[in-house]
Amino acid sequence: MTWRTVLASPILLIAALGCDSGDPTRSGADLVLRGGRVYSLAWPDPDPKGAPAAGAPRSADGWRPDAQAIAVVDGRIVAVGGDSEVASWIGPETRVVELGGATVLPGMIDSHTHVVSYGELIGRVSLLGVETEEAAVERIAAAAATTPAGEWIVAWGFDEGAWANRLPDKTLLTERVPDHPVHAISLHGFVTWENQMSLDRAGITGTTDAPVGGSIELDDAGDPTGILRDNASDLYAEIIPAATLDQRIENARRGLQAMADLGYTAVHDAGVRRGDLEAFTALADRGELPIRVYAMLAIDDEQLIREWIERGPAVEPRNRLTVRSVKAYYDASLGARGARLLEDYADRPGHRGVSGGDYGFDRALAIEAMRAGFQLGIHAIGDAGNRETLDFFESAFTQAPGAENNRHRIEHAQIVHPLDQPRFGALGIIASMEPPHAVEDKSWAEDRLGPERVRHGYAWRSLREQGARLAFNSDMSGSDPNLFYGLHAVVTRRGKDRRPPGGWFPEQALTPEEAVRAYSLWNAFAGFAEGETGTLEVGKLADMTVTDLDPFVVGVDDPDRLLAGEVLMTIVGGEIAFESGVTEPVPGALYKNPLELP
Ligand SMILES: [Zn+2]
Incomplete structure (x- = not known):
């Protein structure tokens, strides 16, 4: 398969395509959606305080959709307008979807995911939502009861942020599960918890050196406690049997389909290693990528990075897989106190976390x-x-030279000193942030940072006002990627439990319009795709998300009701990737649509 080399400037295919808009002489469109509330987003961005642009479709009563219907030919939009304007595109072969008042948005994009590992996690012992060590050990023991002795048990999902002050050790886990090596990975992957057999398999003792940017916790006697932090889990990379290519392909497919089911037409995958890229490429070659993938290659897979530096950025022919980004780590997580702070942690005097070369950041390779x-x-x-x-x-x-035009990003941009906020705009750095993290970390972030610094955390509005471009995402599987959970967090700064009632630092909330833009057009920009997706306009790829409620209206009138929103259809290049009640959901998916309302 021949990949298309990416030019230094953004690809604008529309101009070259000469699409047959306004030429309904053919036998009709492939697909027509009608009777809907269509928001094209084809009007200018709101100002930095969120005030809508002059051209926005609004009246005295608030937002109203700017179209009802859309026609698609060969995967691209050929008409957007009222039902009667689009009617001429309906021919004998056209599939007509009667929307019945459903809302159509430009295809939603999650700009920071880990979809292959999500697919893999579906097969692991889940510790999601488990609150105590005892309960976690019981879940692992239950899995051990049906696993042959000596085989690995890999668990995932205990929350290292919430558990930071009471992390378990190997004692109870070893006692209850003595005959299986257990490797339990925390929710965001910054801490692992091992039993004794696991430590033995990896050869970890009191004298083992941790890899750069990692640490092996020892007890007073100098023995490993069973807790490994940050990069120390690399010690397991070669020990736990890796997935085969077929398993990785299946994991990628499951992860991507789970995202399609949640309304996403594209993901940016943050930290793609060779095995993941092989899986994405195999699916692309077979024409089986359910949604688009923008691969951010993992810089610690140095051989892979060097091959791509040789080759240069590229897009596969069907435009479903793009390789033009590299993901690196500069510091670790706030929850586990690995993030690097300018001053000491409020809840651990004398400690500021790790960063840069001490955390394994490869400056020279990044510049190459x-x-x-x-x-x-x-x-x-x-x-x-x-x-x-x-x-x-x-x-x-x-x-x-010239690199400043490549739309570089800081992933998370979680705590930014006020003096640094304007630098994002000045340097053209995109702040790629997770609305769910704000409403999930709210219970402990102030403990780490104290009352002053916490105000500069998760500061979407401040960053926008200071000129930063934003891109919004879930960092799934660390957070629930449900689109409506994300939109709700942006607009309300409240969690799924709708707390706190007034929102957590509500001055940092954004408007519903900004929320929808961040998940569509702004994410498209972060992946150099705004010429092709991100708005619903003639000539663009027909990537669309159909929802049962209108986030522009509900987000203003009754924002907590956003949590009850459901995705009805996900359409990628005119193909139906998900249709509520019609396509099969991913079996065992950890996060399901819709959310349960408390
Ligand atoms: Zn991530």
Whole structure:
């Protein structure tokens, strides 16, 4: 298969295509949606405070859709307008979807996911939502009861942020599960919890050196407690049997289909290693990628990165798989106190976390990738982590001329000192952030940061006002990727439990319009795709998300009701990737649509 090399400037295919808009002489469109509330987003962005642009479809009563119907030919939009305007596109072969008042939005994009590992997690012991060590051990023991002795048990999902002050050790786990090696990975992957057999298999003792950017916790006697932090889990990379290619393909398919079921037409996958890329490529070759994938290659897969630096950014022919981004880590997580702070942690004096070279950040390779035309997405959480990452970009731009145009990103941009907020806009760095993290971390973030610094956390509005472009995402599987959960968090700063009633630092909330834009057009921009997707306009790819409620109206009138929203259809390039009640849901999916309302 021949991939298309990506040009240095954004691809604008529409102009070259000469699409047959206004030429209904053919036998009709492939697909027509009508009778809906269509928001094309084909009007300018709201101002930095959220006030809608002059051209926005609004009246004294508030928002109203700007179209009712859409026609699609060969995967592209050929008409957007009123039902009567689009009617001429209906021919004998046209599939007509009667929307019955459902809402049509530009295809939703999740700009930071880990879909292959999500597919893999579906097969693991889930510790999601488990609150105590005892309950976690019971779940693992139950799995052990049906697993042959000596075989690995891999569990996932205990929340390292919520558990940070009471992390378990190996004692109870070893006692209850003595005959299986157990490797339990935390929700966001920054902590692992091992039993004794697992430590033995990996050869970890009191004298083992942890890899750079990792630590092995020891007890007073100098023995490993069973808790490994940050990069220390690399010690297991070669020990636990890796998935075969067929399993990885299946994991990728499950992860992507689960996202299609939640309304997403594309994902940016943040940290793609060779095995994941092989799986995506195999699905692309077979024409079986359910949604689009923008692969951000994992910089620690150095061999893979070097091959792509040789080759340069590229897009596969059907436009479903793009490789033009590299993902790196600058610091770790706030919950587990690995994020690098400018001042000590409020709840651990003398401690500021780790960053940069101490966390394994490969500066030279990052600059080489930038020179080869790749976007860099760098994970930075703490205020020092963010400052140092901005410093890195600033100096890298002098060493890699032209690189400043490649839409580099800071992934998470979680705590940003006010002095650094304007630097995002000035340097052209996109703040790629997770609305769910704000409403999930609210219970402990202030403990880590104290009352002053916490105000500069998860600061969507401040960053926009200071000129930053935003991209919104879930970081699934660490957070529930449900689209309506994300929209609700953006608009209300409240959790699924609708708390706190007034919102957590509500001055940082955005408007429903900004929320919808962040998940569509702004994410498309972060993946160089705004010429092809992100709005519903003639000539663009027909990527659409159909929902049962109208987030523009509900988000203003009764925002908590957003949580009850459901996706009805997900359409990618005119093909139906998900249709409520028609297509099969992914068996065992961890996060389901719709959300349960408390
Ligand atoms: Zn991530």
